[in-house]
Every structure is written in structure tokens, then in C-alpha cells.
Amino acid sequence: MTPPVKPELLAPCGSLEAFFAAMESGADAVYAGLKEFSARAKAKNFSLTDMERMLAYAHQRGRKVYVTLNTLVKEAELPQLVDTLAALEAMGIDAVILQDLAVWRLAKEHFPGIELHASTQMTVHNAAGVRMLEKMGFTRGVLARELSLAEIAAIRAQTTLELEHFIHGALCFCFSGQCYFSSFLGGKSGNRGRCAQPCRRRYRYRQNDGYYFSPNDLSAIDLLPQLREAGVISFKIEGRMKSAEYVANVVGAYRLALDAPATKRAEAVKEAKQLLKSSFGRPPTKGFLPGGIPTDIAVPSIKGATGQLLGEVAAVRGGDVSFKTRDRLHVGDRLRIQPKSDQAGTAFTVKSLLLGRNPVKKVNADSYVTVPSPFSGIFKVGDGVFKVSSEQAFTMSEVACRRKLEAVRREPAPVDLELSVSAERMHIVGSCGAIRVEGDYPLESYPAGDSSLTPEILRGVFAKAADEPFALRDLTTGELPAVVIPPKRLKEIRRDFYQALRREAEERRGRVRREHRQAALADLLPAAPRRAAEERRISVAIRDSRDAQLLNDSAVDRLILPLTPGNVQESGRLGKRGDDRGEQIVWDIPFIIFDHQWDGYRATVRELVNRGFLSFRLNNLAHFELFAGLEGLLLSTSYRLYALNSQALLAWKELGAGEAALYIEDDRDNLGDILQRPVGMPLGMVVYASVPLITSRIPIKGVRGDTPVVSDRGDTYRVHKSGDLTVLTSETDFSLLGRLPELQGLGCGRFTLELGHLGPFSPKGKQVMEALKKGQALPGTTLFNYESGME
Template sequence: MIRRKPELLAPAGDMRSLIAAVENGADAVYLGIKDFSARAYAGNFTIDEFREALDYAHMRGVKVYVTLNTLIKDTEMEKIAKLMQTLDELGTDAIIVQDMGLLSLAGKIVPEMNVHASTQMTIHNSEGVRFLHDMGVKRVVLAREMALSEIKEIIQNTDMEIETFVHGALCICYSGQCLMSSMIGGRSGNRGYCAQPCRKKYDLYRKGKKVSTNGKFLLSPRDLNSSDILPELIEAGIGSFKIEGRMKRPEYVAGVVRIYRRLIDRYMENPGRHFVSEEERLQLEQLFNREFTTGYFKGNPGNDLMSRERPYNRGVRIGKVKGFDNKRRNLLLELSGELNVGDGIVFEAEQESGSIVRQMYKKGKPVKEAGKGDIVSVSSDVLHDTETVVYRTLDSSLMKELEQSFESPGLRKVAVFMKIRAFAGEKLELLVRDEDDNSTCISSEYVIETAIKKATTEKDIKKQLTKLGNTVFDAQDVEISIEDGIFIPIKEINELRNRAVSELEKMRVEGRRRPEHKPFRESERSAPANINQKPLLAVSVSDPASVETAVSSGADLIYYERKNCMQYDNSDLSQATAYTEGMDVPIYLHTPVIVKDSEMPGIERIMNAANESGFEGILAANIGVFRKANESGIPVIADSNLNIFNRESASMFMKSGAGTVVLSPEMNYEQIRDISSSTYTEFIVHGSLRVMISEHGLIQNLTGPDLVSDPGCRDFELIDKKGFAFPVRTDCSGRTHIFNSKELCLLEDMPKLIDSGVSRFRIDARMTDNSLIKKIVSSYRKTIDSYFSTEDDNVREGKCRDISKEYTRGHFHRGVL
């Protein structure tokens, strides 16, 4: 494999951060437009601000990618379509999307625009990458849970550009699959409003008893730092190295970009001499860290992934409490590192406190700075015990240094080549070409004369041509063809240079613009002929006995998930179909959300075994399995994990082979109704909603690996500070599944849901005891049948309290931000 220099991609939450990224060596930046960004709490850009940012970056040869990586409501589709057209016209280098409907729409209305698939799409296998390649995607940002060996396999198996995160915050849940913030407070991570419940305190309970754990922040990961393994990432063929941090300050962006720029260049210049200096390590640590991890690149890191004691910036350890300064009522600190007035410090204690050092005393005298071995007196709101460790969370001198790196104008230059011809009797002619092969040739109106007194020399011309002042250009080479004894006024040389530079600037910015689009108009959609038939009642179960119960209680369709997804004994499949045969109840195989390349052959084997056992098809929860089933000719239903949130995404999956699409549980009634009027839809109306799926084995890492195969492993819960209990399960692949604290129940809303036109309702009974399945299914069956009964004008509505202890109506009424 030919070693290629990866792109260094930096975050920009605002204009100052963008300048910081560009001036410190980023090859590209990614940023959000207000309203449509997965970091809604970042500054983001208005269109006017974006135009300025785009011109600034393009002038300096830096690409700009716009993050449109949220789920889009139908009511927003026209607005975002017009935005995409504007972005395309301005010359945006790429858009980053999560919503499959937006991806489909982009292919129709901005076909020349490069589209990158966000990590929010949860792409983690080769089949998923191939699906996106067929849809015209230029680049895929892989899930952060990928090992380097798995990334290599995808790169070798596909023709796609691959991007991975290399530094910054990590999510404990697979991106795009987290509903925890959404279900707790209506702030959807899929809409850019994550409230970070993973950074909160939780207690672990088993069978009602508290389990002792190290730390309380049980879902808080460390920060990713790939500096030490950069050579392996480069050699793997990853095309773009992405730094997380659109909500970080500009100095953070400047510092991290500067170090990764050095490391990449250092390795490319001399692959045998990669190193990270102590200064570089310290700066990365100082800028922000929750402790560092290399993530999943080297395999599952287990407990080394987590920062359970502190979910926020740890800073750098710089000393400990030595005693008390009675005179000033300050704390005495014994320093093991540098401390300056203006620095931020925090004391690691049960009652943590932090402050900015406003004054500092050494041996009774005020000082501005102190170093290792010094004992200094500083103020603190809390009088901490001796030996309490002190961390520096803000290095004021480093911040000033980094600020200078982007506040000083004109640091990043674009190399230009100049060629000028000067002969008597001819016009002065100047050619200027930049490092990107943009070129312009300018001639003067002035006709060169023979010198009467002092002749113009080659040195005189070069001096004037290289006076590029505050422009972005730097003359790397000047070729001068000149006739001896001629005279050229300096103002003519300057004017010619200025005209050439102005033309070149125009080329670098306006040369990327694209033609104006026709105004976008959303097309009308016609409903399928039998869209308003009596809806079916589907039930998801995870054992053959529950199949029998669900069918006998009135289920029209069964989704069957194997408890041991990779088992070779297929007798359970035959047992499951035995209960549906002769009952006119189709049964589908419920496939996992996460299926990596190493697991795909096993899933194929099970799909084939299910087909042979009489299963009708499969329920696909990731794009890779969806494509594989289609390729194999197996009927497939697109599950809710594919985040089908609008008519465009529903239509895309139907056209791609789905028999039915399962709508996102984050949708409200109006959204459900709008999509169901034109598409065969399914909606989950009852059950325990999964709010997180994680590659991290929470239970086995907190309690030990023996419990993974223990049936009692089903009895774990995470309990938050309000007392809400979130069930935790470990699947057969060791992944963690966390479920909502309250069961979803829409039984009382069924008449309204039926009116919305939904084709199929699902009860998710995989977490439900068989003894309760009959009661739940029967209740929904009676309500649906009563609605369509010609003998009774009143719909018999069941009550949620009769079938659920603790329940929620989810987002059916309120929706999400």
C-alpha cells in the first residue's frame, strides 16, 4: 500500500476557532450552520458568517465541510433543501449528513456536492459502506468503536474514503443510537441537543442491592488521544484524521491542531522516527483531558476506556496541599509543576473546588510565577486537608501563546511563483501561479522605455514583486526576463503586482462557486392503494415459548430475536415457526443492531437457517445487514435503529427494498401521521425502549467477566440521582444494552394512532416475562378490533396502568427538540 498523507480535519464552533484551526495547520475544517448541527450548543454560523469563513479558508487552501448531521423533520425539509443549494452555490467542499432522507435528497438537488456520511449513521461494517457508496457518498466517518484491524478490512474491501476521529471526547453509546437524553428530558442527541446523561452519577444495583464500584460516573468515557499510535493509523490508509471539539475554545483547537500537524509531518518526513515529545504530551493533557485512552483502535480497552471518578477536565497535576497560611487564611501548596497567576486550579477531594489564581505568595512576598519545589500561598473557598492533590486546569501562559498563533494576521501563507517579462517597446507582462495551479497573466498599459538616467534592475523588480504585504501569498520563486538599460516606474510594477494578486485571490475564492440552482419545490406523494387497511399487530419476542403466547393472544406478526445470536443449534428457529404454522402469522428474524465484518458470516448463516425454517424475512437494524438481506433476496423490514424520521428517508428505504419501514421512536403524532399517509409504516407502541448500546461491557468490567454468561446478569440496573432505574443487559457479543426507566405504553392513544394511517403496530416484549405477554398483547388486540368493529360505536380503550407499573408515552405528544 502506498503511504498517503492523511487530511487533518479540525473543528470550528465559531470564526475564531476556524482561524485557529487554519493558522495552525488544518487541511480542512468542519462547522455547523445554525439550526442544523449535531452540536446545537456550539456557536455555529449564520450564512453571512459562513460565507466569510468559507472565503477565509479557501483563500488559504483549506477545505470546509458543513455538518448537517441531525435527523430532519418533514417540516424542515424545504428549508434545509434550500440551505444545501446555497451551500453548493457558495462552493462548500462537502456536507456531512446523518439523515438517510437528506442523503437521498442531496443526490437529487445538489448532485455535484460531495456528501460525507456522519459517524451518527453508525457505519461499522463493509456492507454498510458499500450501501452508501452506491448512494453516491464520497466519504464515511466510521463508528468510533472500530478496531484498527476492522478499519483496515473495510479500507481493503471498499473503494470509499474513510475518516476516523483521532482526538477528543468519546460517547459511551454508538453514535446515532443514543436515546437517553431524548427519553429523559426531550433533548435528542440525534437532533443536536444531547444533555450528556452519560456524564452524570449512577449507582449500580443487582436484584435490589447496591453493587460497589470504583467511581460514580459509570458511563463517562475518557478522551481519545491517538498521538502515540499515529503511524499505525497512517499505515492503515485512513484518509482523514478528525479532531473532536466544536464546543471547545479556540485555544484548544489551535493547540491540538498544531501538535497533530507536527506529528503527521514528522512521520511523513521520516517514518522511522515517530515520537511525541514530553512538551507535546503535556500540552495535550493541559488543553483538556478526562484522562486519555486510545479508544478501540487496539481492541476493546475495558476499564481503560472509562473515567468514572471525574467526568470533566482533569488538567495537569501540579502539587498538593501542604498546610494552612494563617496570616492570609490561604492554603499552602507544595508544587511539583509550574503555577502562574491567572492559572485555573482544582482540588481533588470529596468536596471538589476550583478557582483562578488571582494572587500568589512565596515566602510572604507576592509572586507572579512559581515552579517545582516551591511552597506558595493561594486562596481557596474550601479549606482542604493536607495531601489533597491539586490540578492545573488552565495554563494562562499557554493560552496566551496559543491565542497569538491565530490573532497575529497572515501566519499561514500560500506559495506563489512569479514570472515577469520586461523589454523595451513592449508592455510589462506578469504571470503569477499559486501552489494549487491557479494562474493569471496580466499586462500593463505602460510601454517600457529605454532608460535616460538610472536603469531598472532585476533586483529592483524582484523587490517590488515580493512586497505582498497583508495578502495570503508568499513569493517562493521569481523568474525575471529583463532587457538591460530599460526603465520601469515603480508604480507600474506595483500596480501590475496588485492586479495579479487580486485576480488570483478572486480565483481562489470565486473559482469554487457553482451555478445557481432552481428553487426547490417538494413533490407531492401519492398513498399506496391499500394504505388504510386494518393495521397489523406485531410482537417482538426472544424465546419460542413467547412466540406461542403472542400468537395465541392475537399477534398478526412475530419478530424473533435469538438470545444467543451466534449459536449453531437452530432448533429454536424450528420451535418458533412451529407455533406460527397454520395460524397465518408470518415470523421474521430480529437481527442485531451491531454486526461487524467478523460477525457478518454468522448472521448470514442464521438468516439462511431462518429462511429454511420457514421465516418470512428479517428485521434489519443496521444498513449493512439491510444490504446483505436485499442482496440475498430475503424480504427485509427497515427497523427503527435506522432513524427513519421523515418521508424522504422512508421513501429511500422502500425504494431500496424494504417491505415496511419502522419509524423512529423520537417522532410525535403529527410526524407519524404525515409519513404514514404515503408509506407503509410501523411504529413501536409498547415495551422497554433501548436508550443505549455500547461496545463497552459495563457489567463485566464493573463486576467481573463471570457474570456475562450468568442468567442473573439480567438483574442489573443503573439508578440515577432521582431514583429512576435503567435496566442493563449484556448480549451474546458482550455489548451493553441500557433500557429506559419506564416502559413505553401507547394503549390509550391507539385510536389516534390508527387514524394516523400506521400500517403496523409493534409490541416489544423481549424484556417482558412470558406471564405478562398475554395480557399486553390481548389488550392491544382488543383495542384494535374494537376500533374496526361494526357492532360497537365505542372503541374499548384499555388503560396503561392495567398492563404497566411504570410507563411513559414517549415522544408521542411532545416530540423532541
């Protein structure tokens, strides 16, 4: 059996300091974001010029750079996305990590030089999802973090795509890419890189305060051989918001463990764990990797803040804080004082320490210490004290990193030369990739004595490309005359030829970039004159087939029914073959289907199709695989399949969708922009729902849906169990029922009401249906981001 390939160690970098820390600590590759389209918008991120120099620096050391374009893109941002893709292709970036299918479609159609990696934000969690990525031309998929080693191995056995998985760093409570919590609270969308992390806050359930939605940090340092055996080829460290010190410590620790021979692995892992203790993360968990439901992944009693907890403030005097420290503390360490409320903490670097009244450079654990700070009047007794970095921080300053980056020169391209030489002329044919340049140069030569012209002399001359970005790979000559050519003339010819080759390379690169960019821009759909939707078509999502009598209501055109065993068993009452109700029922595919469930769902889908049911709503990329080989169906996408722009909608259409839902987080301006684009299929919107703020595989022990979970500002939420999943919803429903005429004016006439949580015949359900018919707004609901906007 061939041993698995040694995995790539992939490091985060959100700053130049972190980039050089990753390089110096042994990362095989880094992933980094640009100023735009990055899922870590709060990181420093990089300009295109920075990225090109980082790429050259990495390539000169045999490393790789991947760019994260892993956010959702608004319609008005598509031209800028095209410009970005054109620039990345021209610089030869190693890969782009993406979430929005607009990036996939534009790259696939117009920028073939870009390798595509599917972000974990795409919620790929089974073999069918990976097979879809293969069909779509991706070369790598970043798997969901909710998978066990056995589940990863099962995916590997059924697919050939490169698999990447996180091995260290912060975890999301929600399946990545499916969290609406931050956006719901204030329009700061996690899918746009602006997550405000409400999951890290403290909540109250009954009389108990806790951090119910704040996971501990992943640490798979003990499981690297098992991950490798499962088929993971890239080990990814989370942390683009983290410091260079964090990157250096964590990369160094994993490098140590990965490089250790099997006989010394236990010793190396022990040493690596000591390094990881200096990374100032949350308590470690192996997450879902070992299998089963982890009990240590989310512990409500553990604060959601990062850093090493040193203690609680015991006394405050001006800007001085006093506390008993649980660990050593040095001048130069960085502290964060974290209030008990949900407010952000305040960080500062320790400039001096006092033991009693005596200034010291360091104190040991269990010391009662006073730390002067530059702040006054903001700290309180009981606030938490966290150490977030040590005095041994990565030493390169941002200025030094910038100087080092600016000194980087473009990676030399290999050149092959064919030389034909006579006593009077030299003819050169140079090949560099797809570029071919010829040059003809007059010579002044004289008959050779003992030092006649040789191939070795010519190779020695042309191997020195001076400041030009080339490296001689191969040089061939015909028969050489017995002459001597003055060295000065040979150097002039070399200079002129390499300059001509550079100009041709730059011209070609610029020409290809312009052509690809112009073709992509031409492919963007122009805005058509706005046309109001002529009529409404109403779909209502229910939970139970017993509510199917709602189809007797003249206001309802279709029902959306969850694909559950009970509903399938009762499907006979919904209509027989040939009955139009076979089209009026839309079966809603469960958002998460793990591999052990897949065959059962595939068989059920075919059974329903055989009974004459034609319509299905898809909630994950993998769902397209359920319908492989079936024809004549109407597949519609839900808002979980992101559609924030017309290019994404065209992508869903190309994959097989005949109808699509616009994105539930979206705002009026962007919705209006999209609805002006002729995407060639019907578009709909959810206009009433209980928004699933979090959908998770993590159970919350002791929390049930009978009592709300309350934030410290009084917002109330419910935790529900749905099969093996935990779902958090707000007690405030989302409603655009009072805006239907406006939405029709924008061009949307297909509306969906999600009433599964209410029941259409409950008092509240009847109230919603009445508001629909009368076109009235419902009190006590929220417009989500519709008016206030989504960042």
C-alpha cells in the same frame, strides 16, 4: 508497494477562535457546524456568510472546510434544509458530513455539486456498511470508534471508499447515533445535537458510587503509523465544544508527530505528549484500536468531568476557595469548581492568588493556595477543582477573529482568455469553468515605434484583476498588429471585461442555486388530507421461538424474532414452505455485526429464505447487503434506521425497504406531520418497549443486571449483556398503549410491542397484552417524548 498517502489532519472548530487556531496550528482541514442541523448545537457555530469566508480563507491556504449537517431533521425543517444545501453548493463547500438520509437523498437528487461524507453517527462498523456508502455515492465514511486496527484494515481490504477515523478527544460510551439516554430523561436528543451527557454523571450500583458510563478520552498519538497502514486517510480530532486553546494544542501536537521523519518520530511523539497534557482532557486511552477489550476506556472511579484535577476544596470563605493544588497554578488560568452532585460546575478565570496572606502570580505543585472568585455561597468543601485552560491560551479574541474574517475576499477563480486584436478593435473570449463570456471593444491606437504591442504586455495587463475575483491562468493571442494601445484604454477594457465576467458568474451561480433549490422544494411531499388508519396490524417482538404460540392469539398478526442460532435451529416449528407463517415471522437482524461474523449471518439469511421465510427487520445500513441478489422479500426498517421525516423514508424505500418504523424518540406533532405525507409504503410505530438507552461494546466490570444502577435523583436502570454488547435500559418501560386510537387518527395502524425483556406469557407480559386489547394506558410507564416534545 506504493506508500500510503499522507493522511489529512482534520480539526474541529465550534468558534471563530478555534477556526483560526486550527489554521495556524497546521490542520489540513476543519469541520464546522452551522447554526442549524449541527450535532453540537451548544457550540457557537457559524452563519452561512461566516462559512463562505472561512472557506475562502482555507482555500487560499490549500486547506479544506467540511460542514456538519449531522443531526436528524424534522419534517417541518425540510424546506430550511433545502435552502441550506442550496447555499452550501453555491459556495463550493468541500463536503457535507451527514447522518440523516434526508440530507443524502436531497443532495444526491438536486445538489450534485456537494460531496457527501457519512458521519460516525450512521454507525458504520463493517465492510458491508462501507460498501453501501460506496453504492450510495458517498466519497468518505467516518468509521465507528469501536473498531480495532485489524478490523479497520479488513474493511480497507474490501472497499475503496475514503476512510476517516477519530484519533483524539471525547468518546461516547454508546455507539454513536444510537444513544437515547439524554432524550429519555428530558427530550434533549443527542441525535439532534442537544445531548445533556447523563453518561458523565455519578451512579450507584449496590453500595458503590461510580462513573460507570463515562469513558476516558481517546488519544492515538502512538498509533498514527498503524492507522495510516490500516488505510485511514483522514485523522479526525473531536472537540467542537472545546476552546481555541485546546484546538491549538492538540492540532499542534498531532502535526508535530505526523510531520516527523521516521528516525525522529519517537522524540516528536514525546514532545507531542507534553503538548497534549495542556489540553485539559480526561485521562487518555487508545480505545479499541489496539484490539481486544480495553480495560482503561471506562474506569468508574474516574470523574466524568474534563480538565486537569487540581484537588478538592478544603475551605470556603465567601467567594474564596482554598485547596492543595496538585500542579502549578498561574494568574490567568481558568478553573472549574465541580460539585459532587450531578449539577453543572462553575468556571472562572483566576485574577489573583494568595499563599497565606501574600498575593503571588503563580504557585507550584503541592502548595496550599487560596483563590478569590466572583461567586459567593455556591462552593462547598469537597467540591473538585479542575484547571480547564492555562494562561497561555490562544491569544486572538473573538473580535479580532471577526475582523480577520471580514477582511477575507472570495477565492479567485482561474480564467483563460483568447484575444483577437486589430488596429481598431479588441475581441475577448473569456472562459471560467462552465462560464464563457465574449466582449468586443473599440480601440484608439497609433503605429508602434520601438515598443509594439506583445503578448507579454497584454498578459501583464490582464493578470491584474483588481478587486474582481479572478486569476489569469492562460492568455492566447493571434497575430498582433504593430501598434501601441494607450495603457489607460487597456485598463478600461480589462475592468469592463472582468466586471462582465463577474456579473455572468454571479448570475449563473444564482440561477443554478435557484433552479436546484426550486427542484428540491418541489420534490418535498405535500401534506395530504389526514386519513385515519382503517385497521390495526399488531406485531410483537419476542426473545425465544418457544413463545411463537402467541400467533394463536387473534390480536397478534406477526412475531418479530431475533436472528440467533437457537431460534434458527428451532425455526422448523415456526412453519414450513408455503405455510403463511413464513410471512408471519419477521426475523430481526442483530444491530451490530462485525466483519468476522458477517459470512455466518449471510449464510443463515439464505438458509431461512430457502425455508420460505420472507420477512426481515433491518437495524443498520449494512443489513441491506445481506439481501443482495435475493428477491420477493419484505424488508422492514426498525427505529434504529432513523426516520424523522418523509425524505428519509423515501430514501429507505429506494434502498429496498418495503415497510418502515417511525422514530422512537419522536413526538406527536412531528409524527402527525410525517403521517400526512404519501411515502408509498406502510409505516409502523413501536408502542411498547424497554428502550435501549445505551448500546455499547464497552463492558462494565462487576456490574450485572440482577441489581439496578441508580442515579442521584433516584432513577433506576439495568445493565444487560447481549453477546459482546452492553445494553443499558431504564426500569421504566415506554408505552403508548393508551394512545392507539389517537395514533390511528393520525394515520398509523401498524403497531409493534417489544416484549423480549418480559416474555409475552409472564405476568407483566400478560398485563401488557391485556392493555393492548382493552386500549388502556399502563401505569408505571413513560410516554417518552410523545407529549412533551423532542428538541
